[in-house]
Amino acid sequence: MTTRRSPLVLLDLDGTLVDSAPGITASVVTAFTAMGLPVPDAAGLRSFVGPPLPASMTAHGVAAERMSEAIGSYRRAFEDGGMWNSQVFPGIPDQLRRLRAAGATLAVATSKPEVYARPICERFGLAELVDGVYGAPLDHVPSTKATVIAHALEELPLLGVEVPPVEQILMVGDRHHDVTGAAEHGIACLGVAWGYAEPGELDDAAGLVPAVGVLADTVLAQLARH
CATH class of the missing domain: 3.40.50.1000 (HAD superfamily/HAD-like)
Structure with missing residues (x-):
């Protein structure tokens, strides 16, 4: 070649x-709600756009032992339509x-x-x-x-x-x-x-x-x- x-x-x-903020932030809201965790405020949700997801989850209070659950909840919402909401x-x-x-x-x-x-x-x-x-x-x-x-x-x-x-x-x-x-x-x-x-x-x-x-x-x- x-x-x-x-x-x-x-x-x-x-x-x-x-x-891509609309789809990402909506998926974050769905994940935090499903886990029974406080949903980040508007500025917090915006901060999820760009950095690696685990780092953002950690920064907003997701414990290490629940990280897989959080990421799984997020990805289900993202795959269900969030990824196209941009x-x-x-x-x-x-x-x-x-x-x-x-x-x-x-x-x-x-x-x-x-x-x-x-x-x-x-x-x-x-x-x-x-x-x-x-x-x-x-x-x-x-x-x-x-x-x-x-x-x-x-x-x-x-x-x-x-x-x-x-x-x-x-x-x-x-x-x-x-x-x-x-x-x-x-x-x-x-x-x-x-x-x-x-x-x-x-x-x-x-x-x-x-x-x-x-x-x-x-x-x-x-x-x-x-």
Whole structure:
């Protein structure tokens, strides 16, 4: 297989490409209610969008011995319809096309389990605009954004993509775990202003993309610095 090397842009899914809060938060409400636990307030529910689910469950009082029950309740609700209760942010498809036209390789790198991320990207027309979709394992193997990035970097060569030096790889995401996960690999991360970050959460990012309409220009400008 002929390999090709080009700049690589890793894209978070929830809060970066897709507004998935309605389905995620509704599934969280269903899970906490089924377990007889206090449902987080609006800000707490919003904080579930993006980070690995076990970390969010722990942060909101789910004990370790009930984690499997909590995740199972959430996933049943998510699979019953929550995963489709989302929409692509307006303008994202055009920005992805611009990046590909500029020669960038694009891959989704999400903390969402890959078995959900792939059909979601297919349903909403994103799969055809990227070179690969990578996510977390479905089982209880510990997963972070850093492990998801490692998974993507290991799998992309199987598609004929020669992974470039870290200076030509860029993560784009809306939460701090995108920044820290990328940093573990020596990769810069651009934050996006339209996602679910709390004030100051993206202060450590290499920069901030203020609006969807300038995503491609901002990414290409960041890559051009190296």
